[in-house]
Amino acid sequence: MLGRNINSTAQKPSNEDRQPLLNDDDDEEHDHNRSNLVFSAGDDDEDDDDDDDDGEAFHSSLGLPPDYEPPAVEDGVARAPPTLRSTVQSREAQFELDDDVLEGEISPADATMLSAARPGLQRNRSSNGQTMPLLVGLMDSSARRSLDLPMGVAIENGDRDLALDLEELAKRRNAGGGMVDSVANMANSILGAGIIGLPYALSQAGFFTGIALLVALTFVTDWTIRLIVINAKLSGRSSYIEVMDHCFGRSGKAFVSLFQFSFAFGGMCAFGIIIGDTIPHVIRYVFPSLSTTPFLSIFTNRQFIIALCTVCISYPLSLHRDIHKLSRASGFALVGMLIIVGSVFFEGPHVSPDLKGDPSKRFTIIEPQVFQAIGVISFAFVCHHNSLLIYGSLKTPTLDRFAKVTHISTAMSLMCCLIMAVSAYVVFTDKTQGNILNNFSQTDALINVARFCFGLNMFTTLPLELFVCREVVEQFFFSHEPFSQHRHVLFTTSILFSSMISEW
Numbered sequence: 001m002l003g004r005n006i007n008s009t010a011q012k013p014s015n016e017d018r019q020p021l022l023n024d025d026d027d028e029e030h031d032h033n034r035s036n037l038v039f040s041a042g043d044d045d046e047d048d049d050d051d052d053d054d055g056e057a058f059h060s061s062l063g064l065p066p067d068y069e070p071p072a073v074e075d076g077v078a079r080a081p082p083t084l085r086s087t088v089q090s091r092e093a094q095f096e097l098d099d100d101v102l103e104g105e106i107s108p109a110d111a112t113m114l115s116a117a118r119p120g121l122q123r124n125r126s127s128n129g130q131t132m133p134l135l136v137g138l139m140d141s142s143a144r145r146s147l148d149l150p151m152g153v154a155i156e157n158g159d160r161d162l163a164l165d166l167e168e169l170a171k172r173r174n175a176g177g178g179m180v181d182s183v184a185n186m187a188n189s190i191l192g193a194g195i196i197g198l199p200y201a202l203s204q205a206g207f208f209t210g211i212a213l214l215v216a217l218t219f220v221t222d223w224t225i226r227l228i229v230i231n232a233k234l235s236g237r238s239s240y241i242e243v244m245d246h247c248f249g250r251s252g253k254a255f256v257s258l259f260q261f262s263f264a265f266g267g268m269c270a271f272g273i274i275i276g277d278t279i280p281h282v283i284r285y286v287f288p289s290l291s292t293t294p295f296l297s298i299f300t301n302r303q304f305i306i307a308l309c310t311v312c313i314s315y316p317l318s319l320h321r322d323i324h325k326l327s328r329a330s331g332f333a334l335v336g337m338l339i340i341v342g343s344v345f346f347e348g349p350h351v352s353p354d355l356k357g358d359p360s361k362r363f364t365i366i367e368p369q370v371f372q373a374i375g376v377i378s379f380a381f382v383c384h385h386n387s388l389l390i391y392g393s394l395k396t397p398t399l400d401r402f403a404k405v406t407h408i409s410t411a412m413s414l415m416c417c418l419i420m421a422v423s424a425y426v427v428f429t430d431k432t433q434g435n436i437l438n439n440f441s442q443t444d445a446l447i448n449v450a451r452f453c454f455g456l457n458m459f460t461t462l463p464l465e466l467f468v469c470r471e472v473v474e475q476f477f478f479s480h481e482p483f484s485q486h487r488h489v490l491f492t493t494s495i496l497f498s499s500m501i502s503e504w
Contacts, residue, residue: 177324194380
C-alpha cells in the first residue's frame with residue numbers, strides 16, 4: 001500500500017542511488033527487493049521535477065499531504081511511516097468522532113452500558129427520542145444496579161477495552177420494573193398506618209380546613225418527592241445520603257443517616273405493634289374457644305403472632321435486593337387498604353346511635369388544634385425516604401416516567417384518604433378516635449375483616465422500611481465496597497429481628 005514499482009513509466013534513478021526498504025545480506029533477496037522499492041534516495045537534479053509531480057499525485061492518491069516527507073533511513077533501515085489519514089479517520093469515525101446521540105434501535109439498558117464504557121458520554125437518547133437521565137439506574141443500594149464496570153472488563157495500557165459479558169448485559173437489560181410496579185410501591189408507602197388517623201385530623205382541624213390541608217399537603221408531597229430526585233440528578237449522586245454528603249459534607253451525611261434510620265426503624269416497630277394489636281383480636285373473634293385450647297392457644301398470643309408474621313412473611317420479602325420485587329406484595333396490601341376504606345365507608349352509617357358523634361359539629365370551619373392536624377396528615381403522606389429507591393427501581397428511570405408514577409400514586413392516595421376521612425368524620429365527629437377502627441364495635445364482622453386486612457397491610461409494608469434502614473447502613477459504612485451477599489443477609493436479619501424484639 002505504501003510502495004510503488006519503479007518499473008513504471010517514471011524515470012529510473014541510478015542503481016547506486018537506490019536504497020531498499022530493508023538491508024538484506026542475501027544477494028538474491030537484495031536483487032529481488034530492488035524491484036519493490038518504496039522511494040529513491042538519489043539527489044539527481046534531472047529527476048527532481050518529475051519526482052515532485054509524481055510524488056504529489058502519489059501522495060494525493062494515498063490521502064497524504066502534498067509536502068509529505070518519506071521516512072528517514074538510519075543504518076539501512078527505514079523507520080515506520082505514520083498511519084494513513086484515511087485509516088485513522090475510518091477508526092475515528094467508528095469510535096471517536098460519533099456524536100452523543102444514540103440512534104437506531106438501542107434499548108435504554110444498552111445506552112446505560114455504553115455510558116459506563118465511555119465516561120464522556122453524558123447525555124443519551126433512546127430510540128423514541130426520550131432523554132436518558134444523568135443518573136441512569138440510580139440505584140439502588142438495594143439492588144446495586146450501578147454503573148460499575150461489569151464482569152469481563154479488560155483494562156490494558158490504561159485504555160478500557162470493554163469485553164462486555166453478555167450474561168451481565170442481559171441481566172441489566174431485564175433489571176428494574178415497570179411503572180405499575182413503582183406505583184404500587186409508592187402508593188403502599190403512602191397509604192400506611194397514617195390513613196386510619198385522618199378522620200381524627202379532620203376533627204382537630206375542622207371539616208373544611210382539614211380537607212383543604214389534605215389537598216394542599218398532597219400537592220406538596222407530590223412536588224417534594226420529585227424535587228428529591230431532581231436534587232440527586234443535579235448533584236450527580238444516587239441516594240439521599242450521598243446528596244447530603246455532597247451538599248453539607250460528612251456531618252450532614254451523619255445527621256441525615258441517623259434521622260433516616262431512626263424514622264424507618266421506628267416505622268418498623270410501629271407496624272409490628274399494629275400487627276400484635278389487630279390480628280390476635282380477630283383470631284379470638286373468629287375462634288372464641290381457641291384461647292382455652294391447649295397448644296393452639298398460642299395463636300392468640302401477641303408475641304407469637306408478631307414473630308410468626310415477621311419471620312414467615314416480612315423476612316423473606318426483606319431479603320430482596322431490588323425494591324421493585326415488592327410490587328406484588330404492595331399490590332396485595334393496596335387491595336387490603338381498599339377493603340378497609342370500603343368497610344368504614346359502608347359500615348359507618350349503620351353503627352348504633354350511641355357510638356355516633358354530635359351531628360351539629362359535622363361541618364365546622366376551623367378548630368384550635370389545626371397544627372396538630374397538620375402533623376397527622378403529614379405523617380400519613382410520608383414516603384420521601386423511599387423515593388430514590390423507587391426511582392432507581394424503574395427499568396427506564398427518567399424524570400418524566402417518575403413524575404407519572406408520583407402523580408398517579410399521590411392521586412390514588414388522596415382519593416382513598418378523602419373517602420376514609422370524610423365518611424368517618426361525618427359519622428363520629430367529636431367522638432372520632434386516633435384509630436378510626438376503634439370507633440366501631442369489637443363484634444362488627446365487616447370491621448373485623450378490615451382490622452385483619454390492616455394487620456396484613458403492616459407486615460407487607462414493613463419491608464419497605466427495612467430497605468431504607470439497610471440502605472442507610474450500606475451507604476454510610478460500605479459505600480465504596482462491592483455488594484456482599486453475606487453482609488446483605490446479616491444486615492437484613494439483624495435489623496428485622498431487632499425491631500421484632502423491641503415490639504414485645
